Amino acid sequence: MTARKKLLGEWRGRLTKVAMTTPEPRAPEYAAPEHYPAVQAELQSLRERLPQLTGSLVASSDGLLIEHDLPDHLEPAGMAALSAAQLSLSYRLANTAHGGGFSEVVVHGTEGQVVIYAAGRTSLTVLAGPEVNVGRLHLESRPVARAIAGHLAAAHND
Numbered sequence: 001m002t003a004r005k006k007l008l009g010e011w012r013g014r015l016t017k018v019a020m021t022t023p024e025p026r027a028p029e030y031a032a033p034e035h036y037p038a039v040q041a042e043l044q045s046l047r048e049r050l051p052q053l054t055g056s057l058v059a060s061s062d063g064l065l066i067e068h069d070l071p072d073h074l075e076p077a078g079m080a081a082l083s084a085a086q087l088s089l090s091y092r093l094a095n096t097a098h099g100g101g102f103s104e105v106v107v108h109g110t111e112g113q114v115v116i117y118a119a120g121r122t123s124l125t126v127l128a129g130p131e132v133n134v135g136r137l138h139l140e141s142r143p144v145a146r147a148i149a150g151h152l153a154a155a156h157n158d
Contacts, residue, residue: 036067038151043069046144052132054112057125058148059083066122066152074127083125087116104142106134117141120149 043056047069057068057076063084068076091102107114113132117124124145128137 034155036151036155038155039067039148040069042144042147042151043067046126046140049140050128050132050137052129052137053126054129055127057083058119058152059087059123059125061087061121061123070127079125083116083123087118087123090116091118104138113137115141117145119145120153122149122152124148 039058043058046056047053055068055070055074057070057079058066059080060066061084063081065076065080068079070076070079086105086107087102090105094100094102102118104115104117107116110130112130113126113128113134115126115128115134115137117126124141126137126141
């Protein structure tokens with residue numbers, strides 16, 4: 001190796017090295033999540049009216065958990081993120097195909113149903129077992145989605 005190449009390599013090394021320091025502590029980017037007792041009451045009431053439900057949750061359009069009534073084995077924040085992603089895809093598909101809005105999407109699984117309803121700027125996700133009557137599920141859940149949208153709109157206007 002020539003002296004010139006060696007010197008060039010040393011300079012390159014000096015220019016590309018980054019000093020290692022500990023990161024500065026960051027302030028939280030958002031406040032602690034708010035609690036919405038009226039929304040929680042709607043979710044619990046829905047479960048009482050439909051015993052085949054295994055859980056429900058309300059998520060913002062960007063995937064943040066608002067409220068939930070889920071069993072312990074499901075992680076609420078992860079479900080909220082999945083619900084928001086499905087809501088976004090469903091809205092995009094409906095808008096592209098028909099140029100209109102989106103109201104709900106039903107996912108039929110071998111072990112149950114997942115239904116995501118648009119609720120204003122949020123979504124209501126309902127999980128039910130395979131034996132649920134889907135017509136009754138819609139009959140009970142659609143008004144709950146509208147009520148939740150109203151509760152959240154009223155809470156943010158205060």
